[in-house]
Amino acid sequence: MMRMMVVIMTIVVALGIVSRQGSCTIVQFIFGDSLSDVGNNNYLSKSLARASLPWYGIDFGNGMPNGRFCNGRTVADIIGDRMGLPRPPAFLDPSLNEDIILENGANYASGGGGILNETGGLFVQKFSLYKQIELFQGTQELIRNKIGAETSDNFFKEASYVVALGSNDFINNFLLPVYRDSWTYSNDGFIQYLITTLGNQLTILHGLGARQLMVFGLGPMGCIPLQRVLSSSGNCQEKTNNLAISFNKAAAKLLQELSSNLPNASFRFGDAYNVVDDVIKNPDKYGFENSDSPCCSFGRIRPALTCVPASRLCKDRSKYVFWDEYHPTDKANEIIANEIIRKLGFVHVNTTSSQGPALAPSS
Numbered sequence: 001m002m003r004m005m006v007v008i009m010t011i012v013v014a015l016g017i018v019s020r021q022g023s024c025t026i027v028q029f030i031f032g033d034s035l036s037d038v039g040n041n042n043y044l045s046k047s048l049a050r051a052s053l054p055w056y057g058i059d060f061g062n063g064m065p066n067g068r069f070c071n072g073r074t075v076a077d078i079i080g081d082r083m084g085l086p087r088p089p090a091f092l093d094p095s096l097n098e099d100i101i102l103e104n105g106a107n108y109a110s111g112g113g114g115i116l117n118e119t120g121g122l123f124v125q126k127f128s129l130y131k132q133i134e135l136f137q138g139t140q141e142l143i144r145n146k147i148g149a150e151t152s153d154n155f156f157k158e159a160s161y162v163v164a165l166g167s168n169d170f171i172n173n174f175l176l177p178v179y180r181d182s183w184t185y186s187n188d189g190f191i192q193y194l195i196t197t198l199g200n201q202l203t204i205l206h207g208l209g210a211r212q213l214m215v216f217g218l219g220p221m222g223c224i225p226l227q228r229v230l231s232s233s234g235n236c237q238e239k240t241n242n243l244a245i246s247f248n249k250a251a252a253k254l255l256q257e258l259s260s261n262l263p264n265a266s267f268r269f270g271d272a273y274n275v276v277d278d279v280i281k282n283p284d285k286y287g288f289e290n291s292d293s294p295c296c297s298f299g300r301i302r303p304a305l306t307c308v309p310a311s312r313l314c315k316d317r318s319k320y321v322f323w324d325e326y327h328p329t330d331k332a333n334e335i336i337a338n339e340i341i342r343k344l345g346f347v348h349v350n351t352t353s354s355q356g357p358a359l360a361p362s363s
């Protein structure tokens with residue numbers, strides 16, 4: 001117990017964010033899509049993007065569906081755990097109140113959501129990033145009323161922020177001809193539109209107090225099982241992968257600019273594109289046996305769209321890179337999280353050591 005306290009204190013000191021008020025709870029606020037959703041969409045009764053049925057969540061907690069679009073943990077779960085931060089509950093969880101937010105933060109991520117408002121319209125109900133930020137503003141008001149403006153400002157300045165969206169802006173917008181953006185923009189024009197929008201959104205978050213913020217980049221989206229099955233060859237769609245690469249490059253530059261232009265901002269970008277690409281090309285090198293089809297599916301009837309109780313599961317979930325047509329397994333998420341942690345320069349917490357620096361950025 002003491003050792004745990006020492007480790008936690010070390011993290012706090014290393015991050016340089018010990019509160020002057022003496023309250024030193026650091027929490028996370030998470031903005032994202034289905035890769036980070038921990039249950040919001042399950043409360044959106046009209047949403048067509050929900051992980052509310054078995055076998056979602058089979059390797060998490062009691063094994064019942066919990067809203068994560070995965071068999072186990074999300075990338076943000078794993079990174080937050082590694083940083084020693086509590087896992088923020090879904091914003092729409094009816095038990096959420098000010099005390100819980102002050103202790104654990106909140107997660108606004110919503111399956112089908114994108115950087116753009118118009119993304120994911122086919123899912124009927126979802127929170128776009130702008131909407132998520134609006135909800136966060138509501139949260140700030142609640143907290144301000146509860147603990148006062150000054151303490152509240154400090155609380156939100158000390159918090160850690162995660163923003164992880166973009167896949168749906170391609171998969172469920174730009175690459176689908178039913179969406180207007182697909183015939184309005186060129187590839188470069190669309191990426192510019194996304195980056196400009198994201199820049200505005202991150203600037204709004206800074207204005208609301210965000211100082212420590214991470215943006216997760218995109219993986220090789222052209223290699224998700226759905227994209228493969230839609231290609232005649234069964235191979236990855238290089239065109240889609242190239243969009244992810246271009247987006248990541250532009251986002252990295254954006255984050256660098258914001259970090260140097262916005263006062264006191266440590267805004268950082270981390271992606272795991274290259275590692276996931278390597279995992280997909282050389283699954284055996286990482287202990288996987290399958291990197292091209294979903295663990296949960298109807299066998300040869302593809303695409304399966306979603307995992308449902310009637311689906312068949314692969315024999316060993318730790319041997320599959322993909323859980324369903326879109327989303328990686330817990331095991332793959334661990335590799336992604338480790339890579340992002342490495343890129344962002346965080347040293348693993350050594351719980352057997354009483355001397356930090358546990359989570360000090362290495363650069």
Ligand SMILES: *[C@@H]1O[C@H](CO)[C@@H](O)[C@H](O)[C@H]1NC(C)=O
Pocket residue numbers: 117130131134
């Ligand atoms: C996006 O949606 C939000 C509401 O969620 C709205 O306030 C904003 O004006 C919209 N922005 C654009 C560019 O449509």
Ligand SMILES: *[C@@H]1O[C@H](CO)[C@@H](O)[C@H](O)[C@H]1NC(C)=O
Pocket residue numbers: 263264
């Ligand atoms: C930046 O940090 C300094 C020192 O903590 C503080 O005095 C200043 O108000 C901060 N500026 C902003 C915009 O947060």
Ligand SMILES: *[C@@H]1O[C@H](CO)[C@@H](O)[C@H](O)[C@H]1NC(C)=O
Pocket residue numbers: 350351352353354
């Ligand atoms: C953790 O710290 C302890 C004591 O400093 C050291 O003996 C041990 O090797 C470290 N473990 C790792 C994985 O770095």
